Amino acid sequence: MDEKYQLKEIKLESGTYNLIPQIEEYLINGKDLEPEVENILKTYNTNVSLSEILQKRGYDSVMARFIEVSEDFDFEDIATAVQAGLDRAQTLNPSVKLRGSPVVFLYFPNNEGAKSLRGQGCALNINDFCGKSLTPEEKRRRVQSSVAHEATHVFLKQLGVKPSEKWFNLKTFIWDFLWEEGLTTTMEVDYEDWHYSFVNDADYYIELLKDWLDPATDDSKKEMLLQQCIQRPSLLEWLSNIGMSIDRIIPDTDDIDRKFIFLMKSMNGFGYHIGNVLWQRQLDAGTNLTELVMKGSGEMSKWLDRYQSLP
Numbered sequence: 094m095d096e097k098y099q100l101k102e103i104k105l106e107s108g109t110y111n112l113i114p115q116i117e118e119y120l121i122n123g124k125d126l127e128p129e130v131e132n133i134l135k136t137y138n139t140n141v142s143l144s145e146i147l148q149k150r151g152y153d154s155v156m157a158r159f160i161e162v163s164e165d166f167d168f169e170d171i172a173t174a175v176q177a178g179l180d181r182a183q184t185l186n187p188s189v190k191l192r193g194s195p196v197v198f199l200y201f202p203n204n205e206g207a208k209s210l211r212g213q214g215c216a217l218n219i220n221d222f223c224g225k226s227l228t229p230e231e232k233r234r235r236v237q238s239s240v241a242h243e244a245t246h247v248f249l250k251q252l253g254v255k256p257s258e259k260w261f262n263l264k265t266f267i268w269d270f271l272w273e274e275g276l277t278t279t280m281e282v283d284y285e286d287w288h289y290s291f292v293n294d295a296d297y298y299i300e301l302l303k304d305w306l307d308p309a310t311d312d313s314k315k316e317m318l319l320q321q322c323i324q325r326p327s328l329l330e331w332l333s334n335i336g337m338s339i340d341r342i343i344p345d346t347d348d349i350d351r352k353f354i355f356l357m358k359s360m361n362g363f364g365y366h367i368g369n370v371l372w373q374r375q376l377d378a379g380t381n382l383t384e385l386v387m388k389g390s391g392e393m394s395k396w397l398d399r400y401q402s403l404p
């Protein structure tokens with residue numbers, strides 16, 4: 094994937110960092126960001142920089158929201174939830190100690206949530222949980238959940254079972270995605286309402302995934318499947334909650350598989366939640382979590398094939 098910015102390695106030691114005061118200085122007094130902070134922000138969002146957003150949306154509107162959000166942010170209080178999230182990720186394999194990595198709180202003026210900074214740690218956008226009338230307990234749960242999700246990515250890498258990011262083919266990409274993001278989602282502790290709508294509609298999405306990967310499915314059938322999918326009530330509920338139109342999710346391209354991938358993964362799309370259902374099935378059948386994790390993503394095709402709806 095082409096990227097505008099040449100990413101550098103993040104050199105922060107493990108620990109919990111509050112970048113908000115420095116971002117505030119930058120926004121209010123125009124003080125330059127430290128190179129490491131700038132690098133973290135660019136790793137967080139590789140498509141658009143803070144200064145480009147200021148230019149595009151106007152300083153006043155960005156600042157008004159920043160003040161609202163930062164006033165609702167209590168670093169000392171929220172930092173306690175970070176350890177709870179790390180503890181949860183540790184359960185993936187209790188016999189190997191999860192290596193420490195930095196957890197940073199930053200502000201980005203969009204509705205993106207937590208990210209693993211390319212497997213180097215965890216970045217939490219305070220815009221994701223502040224300024225939304227959540228109680229302190231609800232904010233801590235959101236942060237615990239996000240840290241557990243991102244630390245899972247980091248831990249999988251450490252354990253040597255993180256699926257490759259290289260593109261082999263569509264099947265492997267989809268199986269690996271369902272495996273990894275299904276697991277990260279399983280480790281979360283706090284879900285949006287539309288998560289449950291996807292889960293309740295899992296039979297449909299699993300049939301859709303199987304049909305999509307069936308070699309007999311040609312492009313015209315895929316076009317039909319895609320059109321049906323974007324009218325599914327569970328999908329419409331998700332779109333309306335994230336406040337986006339389908340045109341902003343699906344790229345304008347002739348590559349139908351590419352459209353499908355974006356629909357499945359952008360903005361915490363259905364792939365995360367259906368992956369979670371597939372993991373939950375294995376766990377409910379009594380298979381040990383650590384055993385499943387250490388086997389890696391290779392069995393996802395079987396999980397899909399053997400999926401049966403519950404009575």
Ligand SMILES: [Zn+2]
Nearest residue numbers: 242246274277
């Ligand atoms: Zn993830």
